[in-house]
Amino acid sequence: MTRTIWVKADASVGDWEARKRRVTTAIEAGADWVLVDESDVGRVRELGDIAVAAFRSEADVVDGDDEAAEADAYFVGKDGEGDGTIDLPNDLSGSADLTTVRRRDDRAQGVYVRVLGKEYEAFAEAAAADADYTIVVGEDWSIIPLENLIARVGDDTHLIAGVTTAAEARTAFETLEIGSDGVLIDSDSPDEIRGAVDARDVADRETLDLRYAEVTAVERTGMADRVCIDTGSLMDDDEGMLVGSLSRGLFFVHAETAESPYVESRPFRVNAGAVHAYVRNPEGGTNYLAELSSGDEVQVVDTAGHTREAIVGRVKIEKRPMFRIQAEVETDDGVDRVETLIQNAETVKVATSAGRTAVTDLESGDEVLVYYEDVARHFGEAVEESIIEK
Structure with missing residues (x-):
């Protein structure tokens, strides 16, 4: 409605x-x-x-x-x-x-x-x-x-x-x-x-049911085209976006609200991952990061699952060294694997059970916050069909 x-x-x-x-x-x-x-x-x-x-x-x-x-x-x-x-x-x-x-x-x-x-x-x-x-x-x-x-x-x-x-x-x-x-x-x-x-x-606005997934691998993967999403809104310390390589499992990535000895905080920005990854939008669908441009809408979410919309002001794509983060989610049918590529940088932080954690400090056994939805997607829309993502 x-x-x-x-x-x-x-x-x-x-x-x-x-x-x-x-x-x-x-x-x-x-x-x-x-x-x-x-x-x-x-x-x-x-x-x-x-x-x-x-x-x-x-x-x-x-x-x-x-x-x-x-x-x-x-x-x-x-x-x-x-x-x-x-x-x-x-x-x-x-x-x-x-x-x-x-x-x-x-x-x-x-x-x-x-x-x-x-x-x-x-x-x-x-x-x-x-x-x-x-x-x-x-x-x-x-x-x-x-x-x-x-x-x-x-x-x-x-x-x-x-x-x-x-x-x-x-x-x-x-x-x-x-x-x-x-x-x-x-x-x-x-x-x-x-x-x-x-x-x-x-x-x-919808409220999402976020859950924790156990990190099973953090690997250096070399260079990739990384996307920063700069919005026309300021985000709070507990806000970020949901991004991931697999549509069924999206990782919570914090906005760059924290001060750093290396760079100024940019509370309008989420360093979201590689160009192939998905980001959740306000309609409950997903967009590829590479598709986003100024004027599009993305969904901002906080660690409690409360959501709001934000307008994209700019998208920055640059070659950067990356991590592959893999995690396992407990489901009704057992355990499922989800993963994403994210920049190897101490300014990029994800939400864990221990609090905000830089991806450079992330280790196997940590619990990261994710949004898991056991559906397939076609052009960003949920569909009832068998799609294998790996």
Whole structure:
């Protein structure tokens, strides 16, 4: 599931300057969408690159401006059935679908509903069956209507919960252990908007089950083309990347955060290994190190298995002396061998049961941290087939 953050910036927020501040904050914070009145779409486009959803306003209907900038999605419900301006139909069983509500704007892909009572929850459920996007806003924020809608329409629509704080956004993403697909935050606070974006990122990230493997060989292998991955993010002392020669077993290699008498720390860098090796990406697949280039995404992981994404800023490939590190992993079927090539340098460190260890100090019998996944891969994607790697 790809979670989304929407920032509310329609006329209810205030004048254009107030709306502009919200839109600017949304762009700078990394939100996915802003929700505005259609008359503001063109002005939002001038502020930056963000997806724009729009309510059709009465002014737009009167003016009939065919040259107005187009939104990426249109919503009905505001000043209509969705917010109580127009009474709900008596029979919600067949007359509340989006096609009926859309009569005021036949371009609409989304519906906006304030949950003013149980009947509005039923209305949102009926309309969601035909809507790509369904926004539900509780008057006194409560997880109960959201729980009901997640259970009933979660697979039919992109369900977006209205919130006013980052804490509410986190709760929305955790509800029923599934969470809403997105949140619409209605707040003037840049901190709350940024906090909602952080909540999205945390909800989207996986936690990996890392384990220790026993080192069985550390051998000098001569020269190879070594890859350093320089990211656009700073990494912490316990963070690094998962790399390896065999797709089923990837070694945890620390970022160069530690000070050294030989070189300055480079907390944006992972000295990852030889060009043939795999590195794990945020989608759960792998890329060859040789394939990476500026703008690609790689997965950063800490020693507890928590993950996040980072953008590659630069890849450095140079000939360097290498070690071959071999280790054995205990599996349900016995013991499996994994290995990788990594530069022979004291600045390159792996995670072991004894802590951060330079590869030049690594010995047989040490326990190194790995991610083991008993699957084959084809073009970086897990497949169910027999592939022999050795």
